[in-house]
Amino acid sequence: MPTRAPSTARENLGLGSTAHVDLSGHYKNTTLHEDERQVDMQTVIARMALISILVAAVAVTGAFAQNLPGGRAEVVYKDIKVMQGTAADHLIPSMQHFEAALGVTCVHCHLADRAASTPMKETTRRMMTMVKAINASTFNGAKEVTCNSCHRGATEPEANPELATENYKPWSPDGANGVPDLPPVAGPPAAQLIDNYLKTQGGEAGLAKITSRVVKYTATNSVGGVANMELISKGDSSVSITRGNNGDAVIGHAGNNSWQGAANGAVRDGREYEFDELRLQDPLYIATHLKTMLTNVETRRQRIGDQEVYQLRGTAFGRVPVRLSFNPNSGNLLRLVYLLDNVYGQNVVRIDYSDIRNVQGAAFPFTWTIARTLGFQTVKVQSVQQNVPVEVVRPTPPPARP
Numbered sequence: 001m002p003t004r005a006p007s008t009a010r011e012n013l014g015l016g017s018t019a020h021v022d023l024s025g026h027y028k029n030t031t032l033h034e035d036e037r038q039v040d041m042q043t044v045i046a047r048m049a050l051i052s053i054l055v056a057a058v059a060v061t062g063a064f065a066q067n068l069p070g071g072r073a074e075v076v077y078k079d080i081k082v083m084q085g086t087a088a089d090h091l092i093p094s095m096q097h098f099e100a101a102l103g104v105t106c107v108h109c110h111l112a113d114r115a116a117s118t119p120m121k122e123t124t125r126r127m128m129t130m131v132k133a134i135n136a137s138t139f140n141g142a143k144e145v146t147c148n149s150c151h152r153g154a155t156e157p158e159a160n161p162e163l164a165t166e167n168y169k170p171w172s173p174d175g176a177n178g179v180p181d182l183p184p185v186a187g188p189p190a191a192q193l194i195d196n197y198l199k200t201q202g203g204e205a206g207l208a209k210i211t212s213r214v215v216k217y218t219a220t221n222s223v224g225g226v227a228n229m230e231l232i233s234k235g236d237s238s239v240s241i242t243r244g245n246n247g248d249a250v251i252g253h254a255g256n257n258s259w260q261g262a263a264n265g266a267v268r269d270g271r272e273y274e275f276d277e278l279r280l281q282d283p284l285y286i287a288t289h290l291k292t293m294l295t296n297v298e299t300r301r302q303r304i305g306d307q308e309v310y311q312l313r314g315t316a317f318g319r320v321p322v323r324l325s326f327n328p329n330s331g332n333l334l335r336l337v338y339l340l341d342n343v344y345g346q347n348v349v350r351i352d353y354s355d356i357r358n359v360q361g362a363a364f365p366f367t368w369t370i371a372r373t374l375g376f377q378t379v380k381v382q383s384v385q386q387n388v389p390v391e392v393v394r395p396t397p398p399p400a401r402p
């Protein structure tokens with residue numbers, strides 16, 4: 001079994017500094033990710049020249065490439081061989097998928113310069129090509145087989161099935177292994193679940209009266225790191241702030257414009273997953289958009305532990321599969337699961353809400369647990385203020401030094 005070397009775990013868990021845990025439950029490493037995209041000026045200029053040569057060709061072949069979030073990986077990064085033609089915004093989530101599937105951190109494959117060649121990168125490239133080929137030849141190109149299908153958190157997959165233990169239990173009772181999968185049982189109509197939920201929020205009339213909301217909370221990660229955070233929502237915009245000793249890290253959006261601001265003042269466009277997570281993790285956004293943000297809607301009867309729940313499933317923003325579980329009696333939102341896409345699979349996030357209190361007529365959870373493959377977080381809300389004067393604007397980076 002692989003181990004996570006303590007020194008490298010820092011890279012993932014953001015322990016090197018304080019301001020790295022964000023509401024997304026992600027142990028952000030703002031500095032690292034910021035660096036990931038730094039392309040030196042020479043390269044940029046060279047590529048701009050290349051791009052202008054290619055413009056004519058793009059105009060002919062259509063908008064195919066332009067729709068990739070963040071542009072093409074090979075334009076943004078330096079040494080892309082296998083992921084050519086994929087979205088730059090999906091590169092880091094794909095890397096995180098590798099980490100979780102193999103139970104390693106970035107440094108298992110990379111040197112500090114991520115573009116530098118290593119034997120492990122070459123092995124990985126063969127794996128990436130293999131996975132793509134399996135899915136293309138056998139699963140119509142759907143991402144059925146992922147790195148995790150074989151690796152399951154280990155660098156060397158087990159070729160042989162496991163041996164029995166003292167309490168021989170080869171199949172988990174809920175799993176599909178060995179027992180027939182029960183057909184999914186439909187729940188009440190989606191409109192009814194949404195209506196019941198909106199009632200917990202004071203109904204649409206009540207929601208309309210909430211012009212802004214400021215939530216202050218602490219977020220504690222799996223290894224005890226605590227961050228002071230704030231979520232400010234106003235109309236169709238919001239910003240998540242991580243307070244740090246050396247400045248605040250922010251992720252915000254105003255309508256469809258999203259951004260990430262590092263503690264050092266650097267600002268860049270938000271990546272697709274940052275934008276999606278920001279909206280999905282804002283209870284006010286969910287409440288005000290639940291009727292319109294989902295497509296492919298269906299419902300299920302399910303259980304969370306021994307509690308029966310009604311689940312609403314659908315696709316948010318046309319791309320993120322989400323599952324919302326509601327208490328059948330109170331209508332409260334108990335759990336939100338969403339699956340963020342990457343090139344090789346999906347990164348799953350689960351948020352459980354508890355300690356639900358009434359804040360001026362709207363139910364609001366004061367405790368959240370956010371679980372994802374690379375970390376676990378507990379959110380404790382300290383205060384919720386509504387209709388306070390706030391502004392959500394994209395920060396302007398400080399002017400470059402002359």
Ligand code: HEC
Nearest residue numbers: 036077078079080081082083095098106109114115121124
């Ligand atoms: C299992 C091996 C593996 C792991 C773990 C991994 N990477 Fe990668 N990474 C690769 C490979 C292989 C490529 C090249 C992909 C290609 O050729 O298309 C790459 C490419 C990159 C690039 C593009 C570099 C450039 O400019 O060309 C960045 C940035 C990157 N990885 C960051 C990370 C980060 C950050 C982590 C940890 C969160 C990470 N990687 C984890 C294998 C890995």
Ligand code: HEC
Nearest residue numbers: 098120123124127128131145146147149150155156157344
């Ligand atoms: C069909 C099964 C299968 C899939 C799917 C698969 N691998 Fe592997 N992988 C293996 C096997 C088996 C080995 C060990 C080979 C050996 O020991 O020589 C391995 C080894 C590796 C290694 C070398 C690990 C080390 O520390 O020596 C890396 C890195 C790796 N895989 C990355 C990936 C990535 C990334 C993906 C997804 C893109 C992936 N693999 C998907 C079967 C698979």
